[in-house]
Amino acid sequence: DQQVKQNSPSLSVQEGRISILNCDYTNSMFDYFLWYKKYPAEGPTFLISISSIKDKNEDGRFTVFLNKSAKHLSLHIVPSQPGDSAVYFCAARTSGTYKYIFGTGTRLKVLA
Amino acid sequence: GAGVSQSPRYKVAKRGQDVALRCDPISGHVSLFWYQQALGQGPEFLTYFQNEAQLDKSGLPSDRFFAERPEGSVSTLKIQRTQQEDSAVYLCASSSLGLGSPSSGANVLTFGAGSRLTVL
Numbered sequence: 077d078q079q080v081k082q083n084s085p086s087l088s089v090q091e092g093r094i095s096i097l098n099c100d101y102t103n104s105m106f107d108y109f110l111w112y113k114k115y116p117a118e119g120p121t122f123l124i125s126i127s128s129i130k131d132k133n134e135d136g137r138f139t140v141f142l143n144k145s146a147k148h149l150s151l152h153i154v155p156s157q158p159g160d161s162a163v164y165f166c167a168a169r170t171s172g173t174y175k176y177i178f179g180t181g182t183r184l185k186v187l188a
Numbered sequence: 189g190a191g192v193s194q195s196p197r198y199k200v201a202k203r204g205q206d207v208a209l210r211c212d213p214i215s216g217h218v219s220l221f222w223y224q225q226a227l228g229q230g231p232e233f234l235t236y237f238q239n240e241a242q243l244d245k246s247g248l249p250s251d252r253f254f255a256e257r258p259e260g261s262v263s264t265l266k267i268q269r270t271q272q273e274d275s276a277v278y279l280c281a282s283s284s285l286g287l288g289s290p291s292s293g294a295n296v297l298t299f300g301a302g303s304r305l306t307v308l
Contacts, residue, residue, distance in 0.1 A: 080230075108294045119192070119279055119299030120231070127294070165230050169295070174219060174287045175244065176297065178230035 079103045080168050082179035090187050095153040097182050099166035102147065107171035111140060111151050114163045114181070123164075124151070156186045190214075192300035194280050200306045201270045209265045209303045213282030220263050221297060222255055223279040231279055237263060238286045270307045277302040 081100045089095045099109075107128045112120035126133040126140045126149065133140050139152045153160055163183045167176040193212040201207050213220050219238055223231035224247075233247040239260035248255070252271075257263040267274055281297035 082230075110294060110296065112299075117301065119281075119301045122296045122298070125294040125296065167230075174236055174238075174295065175221065175233045175247075177233070178223075180228070180230045 078180075080166060080177050080179040082164075082166060082182050084182050085180070086183040086185070088185045088187060089156045091158055092155045095151075095156045095160065095184055095186065097151040097153075097164050097166075097184065099149050099151075099179055100147060101149075101168055103168070103170065104144075104147065105170045106168040108169045109140070109142065109149050110167045110169075110176065111138075112165045112167060112178075113160075114165065120165060153184075156184075158186050158188050160184060161186045192280055192282055192298055194278075194300035194303050196303060197301065198304050198306075200308065202308055203272060204269050205307075206266065206268045207270055207305060209267075209278050209280075209305070211263045211265070211280030211282075211300060213261065213263070213280070214284075214298060215261075217282035217284050217298075218286040219283045219295070219297075220257055221281045221283075222263070222265050223281065224249075225277045225279055225302070227276075234265070234278075243287065267305070270305075272307050275305055275307045277304045 110125045111123040114120040142149045163181045165181045167178045169176045222234040225231045235255045236244040237257040252268045254266045279302045281299045285295045
């Protein structure tokens, strides 16, 4: 039973355009959501987070939107750059716990 | 250290061999996690330590998997009698906050580069 789902295994976007990565979840008790970026042969690196009490969090080119009623979050990257090419994971945590549940990832390719 | 360090980076084992994977978390980090990432999948939780206490080992796939963190810093994940299905990248992560910390917030995990295990 996959509680965190990333249904698009891959996405290609032209440099300078917007990249939108999506994540769906099933557990309404999740209170924090994180996005991680992973380059080959490296560990995941933290990108941005959002609390369940917010619907938007912005950090530079990265914005995460949370729609609790739809149990859906998305990561927007504007403008996309070739260096953004990586695998992106969303992860979620239940309030009062410590472990994050990860999605299967979306591979983003930004074309120059 | 500045980041989470894992060794070895790559390990090839023959089926039936025992392996030990080491994790050096960020100095002073209370929480330490082990995750397993199979090819094409996201990281799957294995176990969690708060200091030297192993508070959750619910993700360990079998009793062949054992983890320890005896002094609350370095951790070792041991896999006995390795099987082909154990082939994966084993990721260690640490965070400065522990369960129940007043400011737990998002409790962001910092990951190491992982140890890639291949069982032949």
